[in-house]
Amino acid sequence: MNALYSLFAVFALILLGMAGAAAGMTFSLGVVIPYLAIAIFFVGFVAKVIGWAKSPVPFRIPTTGGQMKSHDWIQHSKLDNPATTGQTILRMALEVLCFRSLFRNVAVQRFGSTQDGVDMKVRYASTKWLWGFALIFHYSFLIVFVRHFRLFTDPVPGFLVGLEFADGLLQIGVPTLYLTDLFLMLGVTLLLLRRMVLPQVRYISLVADYFPLFLILSITCSGIMMRYFAKTDIMAVKQLTMGLFSFAPQAHIEGIGAIFYIHLFLVCVLIAYIPFSKLMHLGGVFLSPTRNLPNDNRAKHHRNPWNDESIKPHSYAAYEDEFREKMIEAGLPVEKDMDEAAQTEAQ
Ligand code: HEM
Known part of the structure; x- marks a missing residue:
């Protein structure tokens, strides 16, 4: 219609x-x-x-x-x-x-043994025709x-x-x-x-x-x-x-x-x-921000412009400093153990 x-x-x-x-x-x-x-x-x-x-x-x-x-x-x-x-x-x-993203287009294909007329195995295969048409x-x-x-x-x-x-x-x-x-x-x-x-x-x-x-x-x-x-x-x-x-x-x-x-x-x-x-x-x-931005989220701190001035950034290092003891107690992995953290603080 x-x-x-x-x-x-x-x-x-x-x-x-x-x-x-x-x-x-x-x-x-x-x-x-x-x-x-x-x-x-x-x-x-x-x-x-x-x-x-x-x-x-x-x-x-x-x-x-x-x-x-x-x-x-x-x-x-x-x-x-x-x-x-x-x-x-x-x-x-x-x-x-x-049109590189279209070039990487994949489609689901079914193959292999059949049950109730439906092929049971599924694979993703490259399909280039849409890219070609476009x-x-x-x-x-x-x-x-x-x-x-x-x-x-x-x-x-x-x-x-x-x-x-x-x-x-x-x-x-x-x-x-x-x-x-x-x-x-x-x-x-x-x-x-x-x-x-x-x-x-x-x-x-x-x-x-x-x-x-x-x-x-x-x-x-x-x-x-x-x-x-x-x-x-x-x-x-x-x-x-x-x-x-x-x-x-x-x-x-x-x-x-x-x-x-x-x-x-x-x-x-x-x-x-x-x-x-x-x-x-x-x-x-x-x-499109999904296309025109480099992915440097871990390398750089991107401040949210909507944030109130009173909201301060909280880095992972600061988070670990705050919770190191509890994390170690809970068996969670830490970047610095207690001694290393104490050494860094002393410096
Ligand atoms: C989105 C824009 C347009 C498209 C997709 C389009 C498409 C076409 C196509 C496929 C042809 C066949 C011959 C050729 O490829 O040259 C053609 C011919 C023609 N178009 Fe367009 N056209 C567009 C805009 C315009 C505009 C703005 C004008 C004039 C103000 C125009 C005037 C003509 C004329 C006079 C012909 C005949 C050319 C000849 O006899 O060689 N077209 N057009």
């Missing part, structure tokens, strides 16, 4: 874009809505980031998956339990650029997005020309097929199928999980339609986009088909939706 609701919502948006274009509302679709969407995006994005940045993080709470820095003779897992800012940055870079999707999206800047620049910078050339390297068809168009379609479709086909994932999938995927799918389809089938006058589009960029928008440009306005309308909805949705992971990943 959640998938259907999202699909209907996206259909409704497409119909709205179509109706607007048919009614000749090109100024609203081509100027007002894009400016509005960008304004909502910026204000919403900045407000979210400020809100997160202002949340106090009194303690270090990084997610760890390996040995903490400890004695020299115990091997430290620098990436999975970073102790310094440098190691944390490296871990974050691998996360953002390579990489295909995000990188194709990024390249398609960056390539669009040819519509906003005159002359088009050399690196964009190079990117377009590399993307169409196989020289299939006229106009040349961009590989990222294929991969983007593939990536979104695989991510959607994963949610719809796997019962466990379907069970936890909400409208807010399907909606962005259907929206991005419809943006991709309308873009592909425009480039390969219902050809659009790119010079006319460029006139509109350059007008928007230079804050001298032009209202009625001849030669731009309805499909362009639908594409642009869907993009505007996506842009305006980002700050209120899970798509904010784009900014959130950098502000």
Whole structure:
């Protein structure tokens, strides 16, 4: 049902874009809505980031998956339990650029002897397909997005020309097929199928999980339609986009088909939706205290800023000094016995 609701919502948006274009509302679709969407995006994005940045993080709470820095003779897992800012940055870079935590994704597999039709043994096996789908999707999206800047620049910078050339390297068809168009379609479709086909994932999938995927799918389809089938006058589009960029928008440009306005309308909805949705992971990943903090809890004392001034820190050494006798009596291990403690005090 959640998938259907999202699909209907996206259909409704497409119909709205179509109706607007048919009614000749090109100024609203081509100027007002894009400016509005960008304004909502910026204000919403900045407000979210400020809100997160202002949340106090009194303690270090990084997610760890390996040995903490400890004695020299115990091997430290620098990436999975970073102790310094440098190691944390490296871990974050691998996360953002390579989706490292997804690479380490595991799934439960059952095997071995069967009882009542259920395999009795369980093992955790590496599953890389989600990582693969996610990489295909995000990188194709990024390249398609960056390539669009040819519509906003005159002359088009050399690196964009190079990117377009590399993307169409196989020289299939006229106009040349961009590989990222294929991969983007593939990536979104695989991510959607994963949610719809796997019962466990379907069970936890909400409208807010399907909606962005259907929206991005419809943006991709309308873009592909425009480039390969219902050809659009790119010079006319460029006139509109350059007008928007230079804050001298032009209202009625001849030669731009309805499909362009639908594409642009869907993009505007996506842009305006980002700050209120899970798509904010784009900014959130950098502000996540489980990712952006080194784990130096034992090496450094982190004072809770909410503490009343009268609350003094109580180190383990002081704790042991206070309770040493009782701890020894109770047979608990101590770092210093009574003699050592007396010696330290005498010094
Ligand atoms: C989230 C942002 C966007 C996505 C994911 C997207 C996606 C796509 C895709 C997949 C295509 C097919 C051809 C290609 O890859 O270049 C396309 C084409 C196109 N898009 Fe977008 N688009 C986005 C934003 C925009 C914006 C903001 C505009 C204009 C203001 C725009 C205008 C066009 C035009 C004119 C084409 C046809 C290009 C051609 O014929 O070569 N798109 N889009």
